[in-house]
Every structure is written in structure tokens, then in C-alpha cells.
Amino acid sequence: MGSDTIEHIFGAAVCVFAESGFERARMDEIARRAGVAKGTIYYHFKSKEELFVALMNNGMERLTAYLRRRLAQVEDPQEQLGEILDAQVRYLYDNGTFAKLLISEVWGSIERQRVFRARIRDLVSIIEEVIRRGEKEGSFRTLKVQETAVAIFGAISVAVLQELFRFEEQERQDVKEERIPDLVRNLETLIHHGLIYKEAE
Amino acid sequence: MGSDTIEHIFGAAVCVFAESGFERARMDEIARRAGVAKGTIYYHFKSKEELFVALMNNGMERLTAYLRRRLAQVEDPQEQLGEILDAQVRYLYDNGTFAKLLISEVWGSIERQRVFRARIRDLVSIIEEVIRRGEKEGSFRTLKVQETAVAIFGAISVAVLQELFRFEEQERQDVKEERIPDLVRNLETLIHHGLIYKEAE
Amino acid sequence: MGSDTIEHIFGAAVCVFAESGFERARMDEIARRAGVAKGTIYYHFKSKEELFVALMNNGMERLTAYLRRRLAQVEDPQEQLGEILDAQVRYLYDNGTFAKLLISEVWGSIERQRVFRARIRDLVSIIEEVIRRGEKEGSFRTLKVQETAVAIFGAISVAVLQELFRFEEQERQDVKEERIPDLVRNLETLIHHGLIYKEAE
Amino acid sequence: MGSDTIEHIFGAAVCVFAESGFERARMDEIARRAGVAKGTIYYHFKSKEELFVALMNNGMERLTAYLRRRLAQVEDPQEQLGEILDAQVRYLYDNGTFAKLLISEVWGSIERQRVFRARIRDLVSIIEEVIRRGEKEGSFRTLKVQETAVAIFGAISVAVLQELFRFEEQERQDVKEERIPDLVRNLETLIHHGLIYKEAE
DNA sequence: GATGAATGAGGTTTCATTCAT
């Protein structure tokens, strides 16, 4: 069936793009792994670039949706921040390929940032909203909302990525259930309360 | 003088690599901007890869040295963390090209992480040392040292990068002196004290 | 009705072939403009080549038929030559797309000349017959019949083509009724009497 | 030597383009026949298109120069027209590959006509000048100058092309010295005096 | 030390054609 083909292409593409990066990824390899002819990819996507953009949009939309779903489950801003941390760590950990691409291909290139501007906005603004609500409520410190949200996003992403690079695929699955809560707890403490034990004033 | 040639090549290479990324960067373009023939680059560097590695090592060494120098100027761990924040923000802001490469080419690729493992260790361990000292002293919270250091590194890098992408080259110089302190102050508060205004217990 | 489909395909094909030339013409585009699926074209024509040949044969047959019809209306060889001139100019002018293909795809390629040999013969021999009749009657100069016929054919075709390229589609319709007689009159004088005003002897 | 390489590429390109037409001509084949690597062609010419344009400009410039040289040898407009006929027939006959390309690729395509507009103008205007001089002198009939020049150009080109297609390469060389004068004489009579033996009035 | 013409493997993309529905 038609939709099946696209699924296969998507599946193969995430892997190959993540393994090799956008430039080094070869359409041949994507086709081979998807079990379709090279031409078939071009029947569905105009170019390598378009395939990549479709893929990343898909991944970012799903991450956004997942974050919003998790967010809806709690009311208190502090708890919401916790949910976001846990959700983002979990999603990036489970979609390691996507995480790599997000950092290396989207975050580090101005052209790509332009292409994905809207989706990045969506993602960052979820964190922003929580920060704003916390501030209004009086439980959060007053900070530059956007800068802070981006920094939090960066802290989580880079931390997860580093973690992913430390273990090989198989090993990762084994330790996953103990590593994720650890990671989340650590980031949560850092972001909630900071490094300094007791505030001076 | 011969060393002059290498300087020119280095200067051109950082720009081109940062503008286009490693893969898309063309040796032709580097040669053109350096004002030398393509063969000359190959006389000094065995390959594109080697040129890139030399370049990044250089940049990371300089960042490391700069951080250490700044660190030596204060004693208190909390102030040291402040110095690191300011130093890293400033260096990445001033070397925007290098910052981009650090995120997109080094941080996001496992092969590159392997190549630069030692330098990354150096960089991250500076933050780690400060955290350990703060903990021992009792003024810092007890956290997973490495994970925290990486998260802080990520928070700073992504925040600066985002900032860099918001302004064009020229404009950047104009607002630099007011933006950097703003950025640093915000990151400092976040990392020192976290988002939550008052600790519950 | 089925024949309707073929009409649509033919109509789209002339346009696309003429706009892009045989090689650059894409079956996709022909199908799109004909309002049918690509497979439908292949249901009716074995290949792109076959579609093209069918198309050109059709056009050449119609030109031949038209020339013969016009020729039958007058008796005198000189008048017949005039009729041919007028008829060929008119037909090529009205079927600009066909005219282009005749020059670029049929006339300029030996393989195509082989394929259309018979039709080209038909076309050229109409002119040849008139020349022969004129010679026999004594009113025409004695010349190499075939070479002369081909030269006349070329003069008319290239002149009309040049004219067609000078005006855009719409504009062409507006000036058509004044340009065609002008063109014909000029060619007629040239071919009937030559450039030289008074023969020496 | 460098210039040698370009000569080889040019030589191979005319042949391949003429044999197969622009679209079907393969760069691989041109490279093979030129005895260079494919990349070498791209080192000297940015694209297939650019190679083709360079080639045709070269050919048209040489034809123009040759026509002007021949023209300068006689004074009388009627003799000049004869020279042009002889020169053009001879050049196209000797450069059959170029002749084919002129008709099929340049003359029959509006895009190409645009690209070569200036060179085509040069070529046609040589004939125009002779016609104008003849008119002024009173020895030539008054006709639309441009249209007439184009028609003459077309008559000659198509006639030569047809002749070229009738003989294979080798055979052509053998009959060349008797065929060219025949062709020229016939065209000369046609264009000088027209088909009609005696003017009626 | 420095040059730049030449290389050729390798990549993306195109598109006529097929075939199961």
C-alpha cells in the first residue's frame, strides 16, 4: 500500500540521516534500507532536502505534541516544568537518531533554523509558557523568558546527547530505565534550584 | 614568511567551515579566500579532515586556556562559576564561527566526539572541577558532576548560538557590549539559583 | 468516447514537444495537459518515440494534403508555385509548434530524416512537380529539380520560423492577417524572379 | 599544454553534439573522445550548456569572419552575393557537424535564438548589407531586406544539410569538389534570377 | 614552498516505461 512505502522511507531515512548527517547520508542507502528503488523516494519527495525537512517536521511535531500532552496532566508550573524535563529527556532518549539531527543539523545551522523557525518556536514556546505562568504565580524567578527557555532546551538536549553517545545501541536499552530517571532528577534539581545550595540573601 | 601562509589558510578555513559546515565547505573556496592556490593547502595539511581537526583543536585549546586564565582570577567556587559563564559566553560570542562548528560538527557527531574526546574532556572538566570544589566547600548542591557540567556547557552554547543567529554580523558588534552582560546575568541566575523562587523546605 | 482521449493526448503532445523539443519533453507533462494518467498514453502509444512519429506524420500528411488541395485550384505552374508559397507559409504560421518541430527535430537529424523519408519526399516532390511542369512548359528556368525544391522549402520554413520567433503567441494573432501576405509576396518575388533586377543578356 | 586540452575538448564536442544533438550528447562520450577525464571538461566549462554555447559561438564567429573575408575580395553586389553563396555552402559543407547543429539546435529553438541573437544578427546582416548595396545601386530588386536575407540563409543551409545527409562521411570527400560548384551554381541562379524564365512585363 | 590543471569516484536527480489494480 502507498502509505506503507512512505513509512518505510521515513524509517530508513531517520536512521541514515542520524548515522551520517545530512550531507553524508546517501539516497542509495536510504532506498536500500527502505527496501524500495531510489526512484521511489523521488516519486514521493522532490529532493533529499525535502525528505529531510519532512522528516524533521514530523519529529518536531511529535515532540511538541508529546510535551503538550504531558503538560496537560498537571497544573502547578513547577510540576509542569518537571513534566517537560521528563518528557523531553524521554523522547530524545527514545529517538536518539532524531536527537542527534536536532542538535547537529537543525540547531547548528542558520539556514535550517530559518526553515524550521516555526517548529522551533512551537517547541521553545512550550517552555516559555510554563516559565511565564510560574512567574505570574510568584513561584518562579523573573528571568528573560526566551533566553531561559532556550538555555533549558539546550541543557536537556546536549545532556541527553552526551548520554546517548556513551552507550551503544543495545546497552542503552538495558540501562534505560535506570538512567532516564537519574538524568531527569539531576536536570530537575539543576534547573529548579540551581547549583548554589543556600541563597545568600 | 611561511607561517603567514598558514595564518591565511586558518583564517579562511574557520569562516568557510562555519558558513557551510564541514561537508559543504569547499577547499577551492578556502584557497580563494586565503589567497593561495589549492595545492598550497595540501602542502601544509594532509587533508580537509586534518585541516578541520587542527582548526578545532586550536579553537578548543584557546577556549580552555581562556577559561583557566579567568578561573585563576577568583577563589570562591561561586565566583568561579560566574567567571566561567562570562568567559564562555564572551568567547563563543566573539568566535561565532567556532561556536557554530562546536555545536553542529563536534557536539552532534559521535565520530567527531571520538576525535576530540580529549579536548572535550578538558573543557568539561574545568566546569566539573568548580562543581566539585563547591560541593566540598558545602556551598554547592550535590549533583552528578559530569552530567551537570555537560548540561551547563550545553545551556551556554545553545543560548549563545541562538543569540548569534538573531543578529547579522555587523549588528552584532553594535549590541555586543549590552547583550553579553544581559545573557551572562540571566544564565548565571538560572544556573546558580534555578527557576524556583523559594525552596519549599 | 475513446477517440476523445487520443485527441487530447495529441493536442497536449504537439504543444509540449514544440515547447521543449523531443528530448526535453516529458511524458508526465503531456499526460497532465491532456488530463489523463501517464499510463493511458502508453495504452495508446507504445513509446514516446511512437507518439512523436504519429504526431509528425499527422502534421506532414495534413500539410501535404493542404498543398495538393491548393495546387488543384490553379493550372499555370507559376500560379501553382504562388499557391504553394502561400499555402506553406499559412500552414506553418498557423501551426507554429509543428513548424518548429519540422525544422529542429526532423530536418536537422539524419535518423529522423530516415524515419520520415517518405513524408519528406511527398512534401518536397510537390514542389518538384511544379518545377518540372514549369520547365516543360518553358516558363521556368532549367535547374536541378530536387536541390531547388529543397532550397525553396528551406527558404520558406526558416523565414516563417524566424517570423514566429519575433512575436509572442497573442501578438501573432493580431498581426497575422497583414504579416502573412507580406511574407508571401516577398518570398514569391524572390523565388519567382530572384534578386537581380535586370538580366544582363 | 593547457590550450591543447581545450582544443581536444572542442574537437570532440562538435562531433558528439552533431551526431547526437545537444540533449542526447553525453559528456562521458565527449571526454572519452577528447582523451581527457570528465572532470577536465568541467574544469574548463561550467556546464554542458556552456560548452555548447562556447562551441557554437566559435563556429559562428569563424563563419562570419570567413564570409567577410570573401566579401572583401569583390566589389560588385551581384558578385558579392555569389561569394556569399559559395562561401556559406563551402563552410557548411566542410563543417557538416556545425551545419547540423546550426539548423537543429540554434535555428529551431527560441531559447537558443535568444542566446545567440547577436551572432545570428552578425551572420544575417552580412547578407542584408549586400542586398542593401545592390538596391541602392539599382541592380537589385526592392525587397524586405531582413526577411529576404533570412530566407536566403535558410535556403542555403537546408540545401547543404540535405546534401550532407545524402552521402556518408567518406563518400562526401570524394564527390566534394564536383558537388559544391554544382550546388552553388544552382542556388546562385535561383537566388539571382528566380525560377521564372522571362519576366512577363 | 607554491602552483593549478587534471583526475575520477561518487553523489543527486531525472524520466521513460511497466504492471497490478
Add this chain to the structure above:
DNA sequence: GATGAATGAAACCTCATTCAT
């Protein structure tokens, strides 16, 4: 009769690297 998703051969072009000067 008609469809359109799928194919894969083939073409253009890129560019890191080499080497004779």
C-alpha cells in the same frame, strides 16, 4: 480502457586529492 505508484538505468555535475612544474 484507464490508472499511477514504482522502477532503475543513465546522465550531469562536484570536489577532494594528486603531481609535474
